[in-house]
Amino acid sequence: MIAPKKLFKRDVVQNTADVPRRAFVRNALRGYEAKRDENKAKFLDWQSARDVASEIKFEGINHLDKYLKQFAQNAEARGTKVFFASTAAQARDYIVNLAREKNVKSIIKSKTMTSEEIHLNDALEKEGFGVVESDLGEFIQQLRKEPPYHFVFPCMHLKRDEISSLFHDKLGSEPTNSPEELTMIARRFLRQKYIQADMGISGANFLVAETGMISITENEGNARLTTSLPKIHVAIVGIEKVLPKLEDLALFLPMLGTAGCGQELTGYNTQIGGPRQPGETDGPEEFHIVLLDNNRTALLADAEQRDALHCIRCGACLNVCPVFKNVGGHTYGTTYAGPIGSVITPHLRGLQDWKHLSGASSLCGACSEACPVKIDIHHHLLQNRRNAAAEKPVWWEKALWIGFAFLMRRPFLYYLMTKAAPFGQFFHPLIKATALDPFLAWTHSRECPASATTTFKDYWKQHKKQKDAASV
Numbered sequence: 001m002i003a004p005k006k007l008f009k010r011d012v013v014q015n016t017a018d019v020p021r022r023a024f025v026r027n028a029l030r031g032y033e034a035k036r037d038e039n040k041a042k043f044l045d046w047q048s049a050r051d052v053a054s055e056i057k058f059e060g061i062n063h064l065d066k067y068l069k070q071f072a073q074n075a076e077a078r079g080t081k082v083f084f085a086s087t088a089a090q091a092r093d094y095i096v097n098l099a100r101e102k103n104v105k106s107i108i109k110s111k112t113m114t115s116e117e118i119h120l121n122d123a124l125e126k127e128g129f130g131v132v133e134s135d136l137g138e139f140i141q142q143l144r145k146e147p148p149y150h151f152v153f154p155c156m157h158l159k160r161d162e163i164s165s166l167f168h169d170k171l172g173s174e175p176t177n178s179p180e181e182l183t184m185i186a187r188r189f190l191r192q193k194y195i196q197a198d199m200g201i202s203g204a205n206f207l208v209a210e211t212g213m214i215s216i217t218e219n220e221g222n223a224r225l226t227t228s229l230p231k232i233h234v235a236i237v238g239i240e241k242v243l244p245k246l247e248d249l250a251l252f253l254p255m256l257g258t259a260g261c262g263q264e265l266t267g268y269n270t271q272i273g274g275p276r277q278p279g280e281t282d283g284p285e286e287f288h289i290v291l292l293d294n295n296r297t298a299l300l301a302d303a304e305q306r307d308a309l310h311c312i313r314c315g316a317c318l319n320v321c322p323v324f325k326n327v328g329g330h331t332y333g334t335t336y337a338g339p340i341g342s343v344i345t346p347h348l349r350g351l352q353d354w355k356h357l358s359g360a361s362s363l364c365g366a367c368s369e370a371c372p373v374k375i376d377i378h379h380h381l382l383q384n385r386r387n388a389a390a391e392k393p394v395w396w397e398k399a400l401w402i403g404f405a406f407l408m409r410r411p412f413l414y415y416l417m418t419k420a421a422p423f424g425q426f427f428h429p430l431i432k433a434t435a436l437d438p439f440l441a442w443t444h445s446r447e448c449p450a451s452a453t454t455t456f457k458d459y460w461k462q463h464k465k466q467k468d469a470a471s472v
Contacts, residue, residue, distance in 0.1 A: 004333050005356040011331040012360075025157055026325050033319065035262030042264065043254075053251055054374040057310035060209075060242045064300060067209035067242045068291065074212025078274030080287045084239075088118035088294050095120065095201070095234055096127050098288065102232060104129060104198040108190075110216075110223035111135035112203025113151060113313060114236045114292055117335045117348075120201070131201075132193045134222040136186055143170045149329035150337070151315035152260045157328060190222070200230035200284070204237040205312065206252060207291075210245045212273060214289065217256055219267040227272060233284035235272075239291050240309040246271075252312065259372040260314035299347040305380050308343050310373045317367035317377055323360055332357060339367035343380040351388050358384035421451040 002010075016022070040046045060067055072082040085091035099107065107129055109115065121142075124131050133142045137154030141147065143166055148154035155163070160177045167173045173185045202223055204214035214235050216223045227233045243252065249271075257263040276283035300306055318324045318338030329337040334345045334354070342357035358381045367377040389397070407413055428448060442448075 004353050007333050008331060008356055008360070011333070012327050015328045015331050016326055021157060021328070022326055024159065025328065028153075028156055029319050029325060032262050036258060036316075036319075039258045039262060039264050043258075049251060049255060050372055050374050053255055053372055054307075054310065056243065056248050056251070057312075057373050058307070060244055061240060061300065061306060061309050064239065064242065067244055068207075068239060070209040071207050071212055071242060072291075074209070075274065075289060077212065078277065080212070080274045080289055082289045082291065084291050084293070086293045088292070091118050091236060091290050091292050091294070092120055092123040094288075094290055095236070096123055096129075098232070098234065099124065099129055099199055100127065102198065102286075104232070106130045106132070106193070106197050107199045107201060108132055108134050108193050108197035108226050108230060109138075109201040110203070110226040111138050111154070111218070112201065112236060113148070113335060114203050114238050115201065116147060117294065118236075118292070120236070132190070132197075134190055134193070134226050135218075136183060136220060136222075139186055139190065140166065143167075147330065147335070150318060151313050153315070194225045194229045197226075197230040199232040199234060200226040200228075201234045201236065202227050204235050204241060205256065206249065207237055207242040208246050208249070208271070209242055211271075213246070213271045215249055215253075216270045216272065217253065217266045217268070218270075219261070219263075221268050224268060224270055227270070228283055231284055232286045232288070233272075233275070234288045234290065236290040236292060239293055239296055240311070255372045256312055256314050259312075259316040259370070295348045299344065302347070305343070305347070305383060307375050308340070308347070308377075308380055310375050311340050311344070312373060314372060316370040316372060320366040320370045322362055322364065322366070327360075339377045339381070340371075340375065343375075343377055343384065346384050346388070351384070352392055355384065355388035358382075358388070415455070415457070418452075418455050422453060425451050 043049050072084075075082050083094050085094060098104075107124060109121070109131055111133075115121065121131050133139045135154065137156075138148060140155045140158065140163055141149070144155075149157045160179065160182065163182055164173075164175050164177060167182065167185050168175055171185060171189055176182060176185075202216060205217045206215040207213075208215060214237065216227070218224075227235075243249070249269075253269050254265050257266045260266075272287070275285060275287040296309060299309055315338070317340050318329070321339050324338045332338070332341055332345075334341060334349065334357075336345055336348075339361065342361060345357055346354040361378065361381045363378050363381065365378045368375065368379070371377060407417065425448065428443075
């Protein structure tokens with residue numbers, strides 16, 4: 001098995017070389033940014049809204065035990081079955097066993113990143129259950145046998161002709177470049193799946209403790225069909241999604257629409273409070289909620305980085321990140337890509353195996369500025385780097401920094417180095433040709449900047465001499 005870091009480096013080289021694809025993604029995100037800024041301006045005060053959203057999430061996360069208990073009690077009071085899963089394996093086993101117990105034949109599934117996190121589809125398919133993604137982007141990625149490219153736009157990297165060819169090969173449809181026709185092809189296929197499904201699986205954008213409801217935000221209506229037509233509805237949700245009160249949605253729903261898609265409000269916002277009640281004509285006969293920990297409480301225990309659990313999975317940080325725009329979502333090799341993924345993945349999957357993601361950042365701060373709940377993302381990336389180095393120091397890195405500190409504390413040695421730099425650069429092309437260049441990782445795709453022939457210190461001395469001579 002290839003280590004995550006080696007896979008990341010390999011995919012970076014491959015994806016950054018695909019210039020047309022990079023240009024396509026960047027152009028798509030420019031359109032998003034224009035619509036996002038237009039709708040941000042419709043808030044009375046966007047920055048104040050961010051402050052309030054951050055405070056609400058702070059309250060929810062810092063009193064998570066209280067609000068999860070309240071949520072579970074209110075949900076169970078209306079017949080919902082709530083299961084707390086400490087690990088991904090427990091969550092998978094609960095859903096697989098439920099499907100087996102209820103003699104489920106087919107499963108329809110709406111968009112949920114949490115199920116991607118625990119590799120639920122693979123577990124269900126290995127047990128013989130057919131699983132179909134109902135979100136259009138997720139459906140396309142499922143046909144391609146690929147994970148989502150982005151939290152909100154799972155197939156944003158694909159062009160129409162690629163989707164048309166995929167549908168032609170997998171569904172037998174006629175080639176077309178019309179987005180409407182491509183959507184209708186998928187719709188005709190999926191309609192039968194909704195009717196045939198015995199179980200519907202969804203995620204949730206928010207858990208409302210006050211009412212025991214889950215809140216689902218979408219633009220296609222597929223989640224409503226997924227959660228209402230099958231006899232059994234299972235929602236799998238990270239424990240960090242809790243909000244204290246129902247009125248909090250008045251802020252978070254438009255904020256999620258604006259930050260995530262550049263919309264005033266997404267097309268469908270649904271609150272689900274339980275299975276079908278007496279006298280109701282539709283809805284599932286059973287409703288199960290799986291609340292997933294999977295190392296979230298370990299991050300909760302870290303007071304310095306706890307606010308990473310405030311994330312509402314809007315994808316705004318991905319949309320502005322220069323690294324994401326160039327390497328793409330699949331390069332990260334994990335469910336949660338981009339800046340926030342680089343912060344939380346080392347906590348969820350192991351710091352040493354995934355520390356390279358925190359290093360793959362420009363630290364420009366655009367992610368922190370874009371985050372609607374004000375997570376201090378770029379500083380958390382630095383903290384991950386620091387923690388990884390403290391936990392398992394690399395000897396040559398330590399020696400390098402000791403040498404750097406020794407040099408910088410001795411001005412005379414530093415001055416000598418600046419004088420010697422032009423001579424070293426003169427011989428650099430010869431060293432580079434032998435592939436022994438210690439700076440090869442930088443210089444193989446960049447020109448090494450020329451060393452200054454005159455230091456600022458020398459320049460200033462000369463400047464003062466000239467100024468003094470002129471004043472005499």
